[in-house]
Amino acid sequence: MTLQPRTVPRNAPDAAVGRLIYRKPDVLLDRATHYCPGCGHGVIHRLLAEVLTEMDLTARTIAVAPVGCAVFAYDYLNVDFVEAPHGRAPAVATGIRRVRPDTFVLTYQGDGDLAAIGTGEIVHAAARGERITAIFVNNGIYGMTGGQMAPTTLIGQKSTSSPTGRDARLMGYPIRITEMLAQLPGVAYAARGTVADASSIGKLKAMIRRACQAQVGDEGFAIVEALSNCPVGWGMTPAESLEHMKGPVVEAFPLGVIVDRAAEARSAAASRTAPGEGAAPAGGNGSHPRSEGPEA
Amino acid sequence: MASRRFRPWTPLVIAEDRCKGCEICIAACPKAVLALDTGRVNALGYHPITLTDAAGCTSCAFCARVCPDAVFTVWAAPREERRP
Amino acid sequence: MSLLPENAVGTEPTAVDVEAGRRSRVLMKGNEAIAEAAIQAGCDAYFGYPITPQCELLEWMARRMPELGRVFVQAESELGAINMALGAAATGARVMVSSSSPGISLMAEGMSYMAGSGTPMVLVNIMRAGPGLGGIGPSQSDYFQATKGHGHGDYRVPVLAPASIAEAMDLMASAFELAERYRTPVMMVADGILGQAMEPVEMRFRTPDRQAFDWALTGAAGRPSRIIKSIDLQQERLERRNLALQHKYREIARHETRWETWQLDDAELAIVAYGTSARVARTAVARARERGIKVGLFRPITLWPFPERELARLSRRVRGMLVVEMSAGQMVEDVRLAVEGRCHVAFHGRMGGLVPTPDEVLGALKALSGKISHERPAPATPKRRASARTSPGPATAGAGARAVEGRGGRA
Numbered sequence: 139m140t141l142q143p144r145t146v147p148r149n150a151p152d153a154a155v156g157r158l159i160y161r162k163p164d165v166l167l168d169r170a171t172h173y174c175p176g177c178g179h180g181v182i183h184r185l186l187a188e189v190l191t192e193m194d195l196t197a198r199t200i201a202v203a204p205v206g207c208a209v210f211a212y213d214y215l216n217v218d219f220v221e222a223p224h225g226r227a228p229a230v231a232t233g234i235r236r237v238r239p240d241t242f243v244l245t246y247q248g249d250g251d252l253a254a255i256g257t258g259e260i261v262h263a264a265a266r267g268e269r270i271t272a273i274f275v276n277n278g279i280y281g282m283t284g285g286q287m288a289p290t291t292l293i294g295q296k297s298t299s300s301p302t303g304r305d306a307r308l309m310g311y312p313i314r315i316t317e318m319l320a321q322l323p324g325v326a327y328a329a330r331g332t333v334a335d336a337s338s339i340g341k342l343k344a345m346i347r348r349a350c351q352a353q354v355g356d357e358g359f360a361i362v363e364a365l366s367n368c369p370v371g372w373g374m375t376p377a378e379s380l381e382h383m384k385g386p387v388v389e390a391f392p393l394g395v396i397v398d399r400a401a402e403a404r405s406a407a408a409s410r411t412a413p414g415e416g417a418a419p420a421g422g423n424g425s426h427p428r429s430e431g432p433e434a
Numbered sequence: 435m436a437s438r439r440f441r442p443w444t445p446l447v448i449a450e451d452r453c454k455g456c457e458i459c460i461a462a463c464p465k466a467v468l469a470l471d472t473g474r475v476n477a478l479g480y481h482p483i484t485l486t487d488a489a490g491c492t493s494c495a496f497c498a499r500v501c502p503d504a505v506f507t508v509w510a511a512p513r514e515e516r517r518p
Numbered sequence: 519m520s521l522l523p524e525n526a527v528g529t530e531p532t533a534v535d536v537e538a539g540r541r542s543r544v545l546m547k548g549n550e551a552i553a554e555a556a557i558q559a560g561c562d563a564y565f566g567y568p569i570t571p572q573c574e575l576l577e578w579m580a581r582r583m584p585e586l587g588r589v590f591v592q593a594e595s596e597l598g599a600i601n602m603a604l605g606a607a608a609t610g611a612r613v614m615v616s617s618s619s620p621g622i623s624l625m626a627e628g629m630s631y632m633a634g635s636g637t638p639m640v641l642v643n644i645m646r647a648g649p650g651l652g653g654i655g656p657s658q659s660d661y662f663q664a665t666k667g668h669g670h671g672d673y674r675v676p677v678l679a680p681a682s683i684a685e686a687m688d689l690m691a692s693a694f695e696l697a698e699r700y701r702t703p704v705m706m707v708a709d710g711i712l713g714q715a716m717e718p719v720e721m722r723f724r725t726p727d728r729q730a731f732d733w734a735l736t737g738a739a740g741r742p743s744r745i746i747k748s749i750d751l752q753q754e755r756l757e758r759r760n761l762a763l764q765h766k767y768r769e770i771a772r773h774e775t776r777w778e779t780w781q782l783d784d785a786e787l788a789i790v791a792y793g794t795s796a797r798v799a800r801t802a803v804a805r806a807r808e809r810g811i812k813v814g815l816f817r818p819i820t821l822w823p824f825p826e827r828e829l830a831r832l833s834r835r836v837r838g839m840l841v842v843e844m845s846a847g848q849m850v851e852d853v854r855l856a857v858e859g860r861c862h863v864a865f866h867g868r869m870g871g872l873v874p875t876p877d878e879v880l881g882a883l884k885a886l887s888g889k890i891s892h893e894r895p896a897p898a899t900p901k902r903r904a905s906a907r908t909s910p911g912p913a914t915a916g917a918g919a920r921a922v923e924g925r926g927g928r929a
Contacts, residue, residue, distance in 0.1 A: 156443070156512045160495040162504040168449070170478055171503065176456035180502025197739035200609065203747075212745045218735040220608040221747035223631050226601035229593065233605030233613075234735070236589040237563050241609075241737050259601065262594035336462050336496040369456075376456040 163191040165216045172210060174281075176376020178333040178366030179207060182275055183214055185343045186244070189350055190217070195242045200234050202227040206248035207281045225256025228263035231270040242353060243270045250280050253289040253315045260319065264359045267324025271349045272361040274316065276391065277368040285371040289313045292390050297371070312390055316363040320397040326358030328396040332365040334383040338393075348398070357400055365391055445491045447507040448483060455480035459497035459506070465490045468497060543718045548683045548708065549574035551719055552616075552642060555690035557582055558723030561640075562611040563589035565599040569618045570654040571710040572644035576616065596621035600628030600641075607637040608746045610734030612694055616642035618710075619660050620651065622668065629703050630669030633763070634748030636733070638697035640690070641675075642706045644713035647871040655871015656710035658793060661848035664705050665822040672760055674767050676774060677821040678706045679792040683717045689819075691724035698729060700770055707821065709844065711794045711873065771823035781807065782814030787887060788832055790816045790853050791842040794873060799842050802879035809880075811887055821849065826856035838862035838886045842879055845869060862890055 166187035173179045190196045199217040203209060205224035212219035222230040227245040235243045252260050252274050263270065279297055280286040286299040290312045294303040304312075320328040327349050331342030345362045352360035365387055367379035374382060395401075453476060460468045460483070467490040470481040483505065485491060498506035546554075553575045556564070564579040566572075576592065583590035589606070593599035599615050607613045617625060622643045632639055643664065647657040664677045676696050680686035686708055697704040735744055750756040781803060782788060791799040796817040806813045816832060816839075818825050833839070838861050841850040850865045857863055866882035868874045 156445075157510045159445075159493050159508040159510050160498040161507045162498075166504055168452075170452045170454075173502065175454035175480065175502075176458055177502055180504070181500065184502075184504050198737035200735045200737060202605070209749060212743075212747070216738070216743050218738050218743050219745045219747075220605060220735055221631070221635065221745075221749060222601065222604070223627050226597065226604075226628070229598045229601035230605035230608075232591065232593075232598075233563065233565065233602035233607070234609055235605075236591060236602070237606040237611040237613075238609045238736065258594055259598055262598060266591075333500075336499045339499050376458050377461045380458065380461070 163187045165191055165196045167214055167216050169214060171214055173207060174368075174370045176367065176369045176379065177207070177281075178277065178364070178368075179211075179275060181333045181339060182273065182342075182364050182366065183211065185339070185346055186246075186273065187215060189343065189347045190242075190244075193347070193350055193354070195350065195354075198240065199242045199244060200238070201244040201246060202230045202234070204245075204247040204251040205282075206251050208246055208248060208275065209282070211246055225251050225254070226259055227251065227256065228259040228268070228270065228272065231272075232263055232266070232268050235268060235270055239269075242350070244273065244350075245270060246273045247275065248281070249274075249276045249278065249288040249290045253313050257315070260315070260361075261322075264319045264325050264361070265322050267322075267326070267358040269353050269356060270359060271353045272359070273346070273349075274361055274363040275366050276363050277366040277371070278312070278387065279368045279371040281368045281371050285368075289315075290391070292386055296373075314391060316361060317396055319359075319361060322359075324359050325361070325397060326352040326399050327360040328363075329361075329398070330363040330365065330391060330393050330396065332383055332388065332393060333367065334365070334380050334388075341393075345395070352400070355400070363391070365393075443511065444485060444488045445493045445509050445511060446485045446488075446497070447509070448485070449503075449505040449507075450482035450484075451477050452503045453480060453482040453505045454478060454503055455482065456502065457483075458500050458502070459483060462496045462500040464494060464496065465492060467491050543720050545716050546683065546719050547574055547716045548686065548712045548714060549644065550578045551683045552686050552690060552706075552708070552713075553578035553582070555687035555723060556614050556640065556642075556694075557586065557588075558725060559691040559694050560612050560725045560728070561588070561614045561694070563591075563603070563606045563613045565591050565593050565602040565606070565613070565615050567593050567596045567599050567617065567621060569596075569621045571646060571656075571713050572616050572618050572642070575642065575644070575713070596624035597628075600625040603639050603641075604628055604632055604637060607632065607639045608635075608735050610731045610736065612698075612728075613638075614640045614642070616644065618644045618646045619648050619657070619663075620646075622660060622663060626663075626669035628669075629675065630667070630671050630673065631748050632703045633667075633669075633673035633675060634671060634759075635746050636701035637703070637746060638694075638701055639703045640693045640697055640706065641703055642708065645707055645709045647869065653871040654710065656712075656794060656844060656873060657869070657871060658707075658709060658795060658843045659845035659848065659869065660707065661821060661843070661845060664707050665824065665852070673763060674770075674822050675702055676700075676704045676770055676823070678704065679819060679821050680706065680708060680712065681793050681796045681817060681819075683712060683715065684719045685819075686712060687719060687723070691726050695726045696770075696774060698726070698731075700766055701733070702766070702770075707793070709794050710871070767823075774820060775823045775825050775827075776819040777825040777828055778815075778817045778819060780815040780817070782816060782832070782836075785812050785814035785835075786837050787811065787813040787883065787890075788816050788836045788839045789813060789842055789879065789883070790818070790829070790839050790849070792818050792821060792849065793844075795842045795844055798874050798876055799879055801876035802842075802883060805876060805880050806883050811883060813883060818849070824852050824856070826852070829853060829856040830858065830860075833857040833860040836861055837890050838864065840864045840866060840879070840883055840886050842874055842882075843867045844873060862886060864889075 203211045278290045287297040329345040332338045349360035349362045369379040467487040471484040476482045493510040495508040566576040647653040693704045789799040864886045
């Protein structure tokens with residue numbers, strides 16, 4: 139059943155029908171997704187669709203799909219898409235962007251894709267300052283393959299490959315890869331948000347928008363880490379999984395803007411022009427205080 | 435089935451065939467006007483979400499914001515129908 | 519013969535004024551000549567990673583591509599390079615990568631994806647000795663890798679095997695054409711000698727025409743969106759995709775198989791060799807002819823599609839074939855398959871980065887010739903009835919083998 143965009147709801151009376159408050163963008167196709175009930179991928183796809191539409195980027199977007207639950211992302215977002223081998227999306231995106239500098243290039247990866255098998259590709263795309271926007275969906279587990287441990291699985295978290303809980307001694311610690319990447323000068327913007335509730339979703343959307351702006355403004359590499367849930371993998375109901383995200387998950391992965399070099403440069407310039415005040419150093423090293431959301 | 439023309443106005447148009455009954459919108463709704471219609475099952479096999487009280491809905495669109503399946507289209511009432 | 523490593527002239531990159539040299543013969547290093555030929559063929563983007571013995575190709579590209587406003591990226595690894603190529607090729611750009619054997623292994627994954635998704639690209643392998651880290655001397659031990667698909671799945675890629683720098687330059691344009699016509703990666707295999715040697719070449723290039731691709735990703739403005747992928751979880755559909763691929767490969771085999779023969783018209787023996795081994799074999803053929811041995815050279819130019827029909831035909835004329843490779847014997851298996859026991863197939867090879875010498879090849883030829891002439895002459899009537907129901911074994915008699923003629927050769 140397709141929902142054609144309507145100006146008049148089917149069940150509207152003859153009289154004035156009221157104001158449209160929200161309708162999903164057309165670039166998000168009218169298709170039931172294969173994602174589990176409550177899965178954050180759906181929210182993140184929708185936010186991407188909204189941002190791309192609002193920034194008028196859909197016609198020139200080429201997106202790179204991962205291997206993982208979102209391998210079928212191209213079935214849901216109506217833009218040109220290429221499938222990448224597991225972890226290789228940043229390299230594939232590099233190839234696209236270099237030969238087609240007029241396109242808008244987007245990668246969409248999960249935690250295994252980006253932080254396990256793909257660490258080489260993401261680090262070097264970031265180091266080269268590739269003008270691409272990376273969406274990193276971190277749900278701390280390998281969903282598609284049945285719930286195995288991911289590089290971002292929490293200590294003590296049970297998974298099908300850490301059945302007694304992640305043991306730091308044997309299996310290492312979760313990786314905050316976005317903080318690692320933020321240290322590279324080629325990274326213009328790096329931030330972490332979450333889909334845990336309506337308010338957070340709004341902030342995450344602003345981060346995605348800012349990350350897309352970094353590409354459009356030729357600033358450099360941009361990454362948004364979207365903390366997401368995996369109800370089935372975590373063994374919780376969707377509602378429980380969102381509560382879990384507000385607790386242990388954000389303790390391990392703090393929210394906020396990790397680096398925004400343009401904003402830092404602006405505030406450094408402002409400090410320098412203000413008489414008698416010490417200037418903040420331009421070009422952060424990832425250690426500046428976190429802000430709640432991106433610069434407008 | 436009543437003619438569509440005369441159905442009462444509703445702030446939510448719900449794409450029921452995409453709903454997976456995850457209930458995240460129920461938790462997000464500040465007015466508690468959403469519930470699964472346990473009397474029905476949609477084509478995906480889930481009880482779809484339904485608006486239990488159109489008058490209680492303020493069109494805040496939190497449901498639309500949190501829904502992973504983008505099932506909600508949200509309208510605000512025409513001014514003459516707005517509740518005080 | 520000036521191809522043995524000790525005769526190679528230096529390792530400094532050669533500054534060549536391409537425009538001035540366009541109609542003259544210039545001394546060029548193989549790696550650089552191959553790179554320039556790709557550039558002149560319209561290569562839009564090159565992605566690579568340093569690995570001996572093809573670094574000069576990457577370095578040539580690093581200098582020339584930015585001069586021309588085209589794309590050059592030294593990737594973080596061969597994994598990065600092949601995937602950048604995948605992305606660029608998906609947009610319809612003319613793309614090339616190069617590497618040597620260990621790096622090609624890393625590219626195998628990307629090749630499988632590109633074959634499965636129908637993405638064109640040219641990949642140059644300047645082969646070195648393996649396995650593992652091996653050595654930097656020349657080798658042909660990647661024949662299996664190149665012709666049997668490198669990566670997982672039912673796919674092939676056309677493999678071109680030049681035997682001289684000039685031929686490599688010529689074939690480069692064909693490589694891009696093949697890739698784009700059939701929507702497939704195409705591999706050119708050379709070896710460290712061809713890569714490192716310097717030979718006089720004519721600066722004569724060919725630029726294949728550009729086509730508009732209806733599959734290329736360019737941004738879905740004003741048209742339905744396109745997807746480049748290799749996945750299909752629905753088994754019947756995936757089988758159909760595979761059948762379509764196999765049909766494509768049959769078409770390629772029908773139209774694009776290439777080989778060269780030399781002095782085979784009256785030959786009783788044939789040497790089968792490609793690349794640098796073929797050049798060694800030519801000298802061996804010349805010396806053998808001086809000694810009255812009637813031998814010729816069969817040189818496959820496409821390793822895949824393999825010229826099996828031609829070899830099958832040849833096997834009915836000659837009494838024996840000597841396959842010469844810089845490996846433990848890889849192409850020799852395909853020769854045996856094509857020959858189907860109709861004549862002797864012998865092998866001579868060197869490994870570890872060593873190149874067979876003409877005298878070694880001559881010695882192997884004499885041994886083969888001796889072996890054949892010491893056998894009983896062929897019986898008058900073929901004793902094939904019984905063996906028709908069994909798989910063909912090594913031929914014991916020429917006439918017996920000929921009776922198999924016409925009974926459904928290989929496709």
